[in-house]
Amino acid sequence: MVPVSHVLALSVILFGLGAAGFIVRRNIITIFMCIELMLNAVNLAFIAFSRYLGDPDGQIFVFFVIVVAAAEAAMGLAIIIAVQRNRQTLSIDDLDSMKL
Amino acid sequence: MGTTFFQRADYVAITPEVVLALFGLGILLIDFLIEEKRDKYLNAVTALIGLAMAFVQLLRFWRGTLLPMPYSGFGGTLVLDSFAIYFQSLIVVATAVVVLISAKYLEIEEAHFGEYYALLLFSAVGMMFMASGRDLIVLFIALELMALCEYVLTGFLRGDRRSNEAAMKFFLLGAFSSGLLLYGMSLLYGLSGSTNLAVIAERLADRPAGDPLSWMAMTTLLAGLFFKVAAVPFHQWTPDAYEGAPTSITAFISVAPKAASFAILLRILMAGLWPMREDWKLLTIGVAVATMTLGNLAAITQTNIKRFFGYSTISHVGYLLLGLIAAADGNPEGLTAIAIYLLVYTFMNLGAFAVIIMMRRQNLIGDEIDDLSGLMTRAPGLAILMLIFLLSLAGIPPTAGFIGKYFIFLSLIQTQHYVLAVVAVLYAVVALYYYFRIVVAMFMKNPLDSVPLATSTGLSVALGVTLTLTLVVGVYPQPFILFAREAVRPFFSF
Numbered sequence: 001m002v003p004v005s006h007v008l009a010l011s012v013i014l015f016g017l018g019a020a021g022f023i024v025r026r027n028i029i030t031i032f033m034c035i036e037l038m039l040n041a042v043n044l045a046f047i048a049f050s051r052y053l054g055d056p057d058g059q060i061f062v063f064f065v066i067v068v069a070a071a072e073a074a075m076g077l078a079i080i081i082a083v084q085r086n087r088q089t090l091s092i093d094d095l096d097s098m099k100l
Numbered sequence: 101m102g103t104t105f106f107q108r109a110d111y112v113a114i115t116p117e118v119v120l121a122l123f124g125l126g127i128l129l130i131d132f133l134i135e136e137k138r139d140k141y142l143n144a145v146t147a148l149i150g151l152a153m154a155f156v157q158l159l160r161f162w163r164g165t166l167l168p169m170p171y172s173g174f175g176g177t178l179v180l181d182s183f184a185i186y187f188q189s190l191i192v193v194a195t196a197v198v199v200l201i202s203a204k205y206l207e208i209e210e211a212h213f214g215e216y217y218a219l220l221l222f223s224a225v226g227m228m229f230m231a232s233g234r235d236l237i238v239l240f241i242a243l244e245l246m247a248l249c250e251y252v253l254t255g256f257l258r259g260d261r262r263s264n265e266a267a268m269k270f271f272l273l274g275a276f277s278s279g280l281l282l283y284g285m286s287l288l289y290g291l292s293g294s295t296n297l298a299v300i301a302e303r304l305a306d307r308p309a310g311d312p313l314s315w316m317a318m319t320t321l322l323a324g325l326f327f328k329v330a331a332v333p334f335h336q337w338t339p340d341a342y343e344g345a346p347t348s349i350t351a352f353i354s355v356a357p358k359a360a361s362f363a364i365l366l367r368i369l370m371a372g373l374w375p376m377r378e379d380w381k382l383l384t385i386g387v388a389v390a391t392m393t394l395g396n397l398a399a400i401t402q403t404n405i406k407r408f409f410g411y412s413t414i415s416h417v418g419y420l421l422l423g424l425i426a427a428a429d430g431n432p433e434g435l436t437a438i439a440i441y442l443l444v445y446t447f448m449n450l451g452a453f454a455v456i457i458m459m460r461r462q463n464l465i466g467d468e469i470d471d472l473s474g475l476m477t478r479a480p481g482l483a484i485l486m487l488i489f490l491l492s493l494a495g496i497p498p499t500a501g502f503i504g505k506y507f508i509f510l511s512l513i514q515t516q517h518y519v520l521a522v523v524a525v526l527y528a529v530v531a532l533y534y535y536f537r538i539v540v541a542m543f544m545k546n547p548l549d550s551v552p553l554a555t556s557t558g559l560s561v562a563l564g565v566t567l568t569l570t571l572v573v574g575v576y577p578q579p580f581i582l583f584a585r586e587a588v589r590p591f592f593s594f
Binding site for chain 1: 237241248252259264266272278287294339340344407
């Protein structure tokens with residue numbers, strides 16, 4: 001059996017990749033995918049812990065996270081479409097009508 | 101716990117939320133039946149009725165006539181104690197005031213749709229569960245319900261570039277912070293084997309001090325929560341979201357979600373992570389000082405009034421976090437201070453926004469500080485009201501803002517954090533300076549235009565409510581202090 005530490009290490013790597021992509025990437029859709037990657041890394045951690053502890057709560061949590069991620073995707077894509085219609089661009093660098 | 105089904109009382113305990121959710125759905129249906137554009141205010145009336153019903157139910161809970169207090173329901177995942185009821189009432193009243201100031205504004209923006217009010221109510225439902233949840237799953241779902249509604253409301257003016265942009269930034273950073281928060285939750289679950297905060301506290305107490313895993317869980321969890329309350333270094337979304345959002349929504353996200361986010365922060369820190377208080381106290385000290393510094397200094401140079409209030413909110417969050425530091429030393433006054441500060445902050449900020457929102461009229465956007473110029477000659481009553489709200493925000497007696505700051509400083513001094521208290525007082529002086537920039541514009545400058553202000557009955561009522569509370573809490577704070585003390589008692593009885 002794969003020890004829990006291996007799965008957790010994978011989860012940390014995926015989460016780190018997602019977080020790094022969130023900061024580095026310039027395309028809104030890609031950034032959005034990076035966020036999804038972070039959420040899935042968390043799901044993996046939950047399932048690993050759940051299996052390790054022999055407790056179903058973690059897997060139940062994962063179901064809720066998946067539902068929320070789906071709702072978030074719906075909401076996020078709607079906002080992305082609104083931005084695209086107003087600006088004809090999906091680069092985060094062009095979202096600069098308000099000063100920093 | 102276990103296999104027993106839910107009790108009847110469990111469902112009684114969530115009636116306010118159920119009422120609000122049903123009214124939200126009802127508005128979505130009724131909206132189709134309203135054909136005339138000028139009748140759209142009926143949606144606002146419906147929302148107000150729902151909020152009033154929820155509030156009455158909350159009052160009955162507070163008196164303890166419906167359920168024994170504190171009531172723990174749904175297998176311990178939800179707890180209805182004085183803390184939850186205090187924050188839920190605050191959220192309901194704040195939402196009601198926002199509904200009052202919205203109708204006229206949305207008419208002018210030509211965005212008066214029923215979904216607006218439905219989303220406000222759904223968001224309120226999420227926030228209420230944030231105050232009463234005691235399980236990581238419930239807290240997470242509640243937080244996301246609030247946040248998702250907020251994103252949509254921020255981008256509610258679909259054709260407006262700034263509104264889109266604000267929604268986009270708010271959404272991306274909000275989702276990122278949810279990821280951090282969730283990661284902390286997963287680690288916490290792995291450490292304790294439970295999603296219940298009470299169990300988590302027990303298990304964390306058994307872990308050795310300085311354990312790296314629990315430290316990592318706490319840090320990621322706190323990073324996610326600090327995002328939601330807009331504390332430095334996780335504040336970047338605040339000014340943009342505030343500037344781009346419809347003004348009524350700026351008013352909303354500056355108060356109600358702040359109260360709810362503080363409720364969830366306090367619940368997690370005081371109930372779940374209490375054994376690690378020395379660790380999170382250190383983090384909070386750093387974040388609080390950074391938040392006060394950045395909020396206060398950045399507010400000085402702002403020219404856009406909504407952005408200005410974004411930074412002003414950040415500085416208030418800094419003061420609120422100071423209360424948490426005193427609470428970590430076991431001083432209940434620290435939490436009392438947070439509860440009372442949030443109460444007065446909600447009303448003085450909503451009052452100020454009720455004045456600002458009147459500047460949006462005909463073809464004028466009216467969100468620059470200069471738009472308030474010469475308000476004294478145009479509408480002396482409004483200028484005086486705004487002056488009172490600004491004095492309160494700056495913390496000058498006899499307004500409510502002074503009471504909030506007073507308790508924060510008192511709790512810091514009682515726990516011997518003299519340096520922090522001095523820093524906080526010094527920043528209060530800076531705050532006085534930038535709030536008085538607006539006063540100078542209102543009283544000393546000449547009006548830029550002669551377009552009449554956009555007044556309405558709802559706005560007058562909202563101004564009346566916020567003004568009354570701002571003054572009453574300032575002059576006669578006794579009952580409100582008792583409420584706040586009662587509200588935080590659940591955390592200091594164990």
